[in-house]
Amino acid sequence: MSCRVVVLISGSGSNLQALMDQADPELCQIVAVVSNRPGVLGLERARRQGIETAVLDHTGYADRDSFDRALVTLIDGYRPDLVILAGFMRILTPAFVAHYHARLLNIHPSLLPKYKGLNTHRRALEAGDQEHGATVHFVTEELDGGPLILQSAIPIVAGDTPEALAARVQQREHLLYPRVMNWFAAGRLQLHNGRACLDGDPIGPNGLRLENTEFDMREMPDA
Ligand code: NHR
Ligand code: GAR
Numbered sequence: 173m174s175c176r177v178v179v180l181i182s183g184s185g186s187n188l189q190a191l192m193d194q195a196d197p198e199l200c201q202i203v204a205v206v207s208n209r210p211g212v213l214g215l216e217r218a219r220r221q222g223i224e225t226a227v228l229d230h231t232g233y234a235d236r237d238s239f240d241r242a243l244v245t246l247i248d249g250y251r252p253d254l255v256i257l258a259g260f261m262r263i264l265t266p267a268f269v270a271h272y273h274a275r276l277l278n279i280h281p282s283l284l285p286k287y288k289g290l291n292t293h294r295r296a297l298e299a300g301d302q303e304h305g306a307t308v309h310f311v312t313e314e315l316d317g318g319p320l321i322l323q324s325a326i327p328i329v330a331g332d333t334p335e336a337l338a339a340r341v342q343q344r345e346h347l348l349y350p351r352v353m354n355w356f357a358a359g360r361l362q363l364h365n366g367r368a369c370l371d372g373d374p375i376g377p378n379g380l381r382l383e384n385t386e387f388d389m390r391e392m393p394d395a
Contacts, residue, residue, distance in 0.1 A: 175200040175356065177252060177256060177353065178205075178254075178255050179191060179202055179256045180206050180207070180247075181207045181212065181214040181258050182261040185214020185217045185258065185259065187342075187345055187346065187349050190345070191256065195350065196354045199354055200254075202221075203252065204225065204247075204250040205217075205225050206228060208229065208243075208262055236265050240264060240265045240267060241267075244267075247272075254275050254276075254353070255272050255276045255277070256277050256278075259279075260278075263315060269313050274362070274363035275356075277353070279306060279307070279308050280292070280308075282305065283304060283323055283325060285317075285320075289316065293335075293341065294334045297337065302327065303327055303328060304326060304337060305323055305326055306344050307322070307323040307348075307379060308323070309321055309368075319366065320378060321352055321368050322380045324345075325344075326340050
């Protein structure tokens with residue numbers, strides 16, 4: 173039984189591309205890509221792979237509640253088991269988050285819990301941090317505050333700019349997200365009593381580090 177995935181985007185969709193490229197076909201199928209912005213490259217990427225697309229332009233709605241209600245109706249038409257935010261730039265209402273409880277993931281461009289919200293690369297540089305990165309987490313009402321699943325860190329180097337840093341962080345994002353999607357689709361990743369669990373084991377409050385799971389025995393077939 174394949175996991176039906178709907179991906180929400182707002183922009184270029186490089187994470188979407190990584191998800192499409194690295195989805196385990198035995199485990200999941202991306203059944204639709206939904207954008208709140210018309211004309212973005214991510215929609216074209218989906219069409220190129222023969223994946224259904226839809227646009228729900230938030231500027232046509234009076235408030236967040238009515239937009240999110242329409243978004244739920246649209247998404248539910250695809251009967252998803254999992255909803256993935258991939259560069260989706262609209263804050264979602266508590267009602268939306270509750271509707272997709274335990275089946276809603278986000279990737280955030282920082283080493284959460286540092287730098288929730290926007291402009292993460294600039295903020296990491298201004299703070300003089302030595303490292304930066306990206307995190308995949310379950311989405312809850314608290315913005316970028318849901319249980320952490322998997323993160324990856326990169327060094328900040330002399331002369332770094334927000335743009336250069338963003339590009340290097342994104343390379344890590346493209347490793348993290350497909351991995352987590354495939355875990356979820358395999359039934360290995362769950363949200364239990366507010367804690368993320370992999371293979372039934374609670375993941376610590378800082379999430380797993382990709383660098384430490386690469387050779388994890390749990391990744392071995394039949395391990
Ligand atoms: N919604 C909830 N309830 N919880 C989360 O953790 C969410 C969420 C919606 C999106 C992604 C998030 C990120 O990874 C995300 C996580 C947009 C904003 C934002 O301020 C902040 C965080 C995230 C996404 N958006 C502005 C707004 O008013 C619009 C900004 C724009 O359009 O450029 O919605 O960083
Ligand atoms: C990604 O870096 C993602 O982490 C970030 O936007 C980029 C989207 O790129 N997400 C957020 O900032 C959410 N607020 P993409 O469209 O090429 O995947």
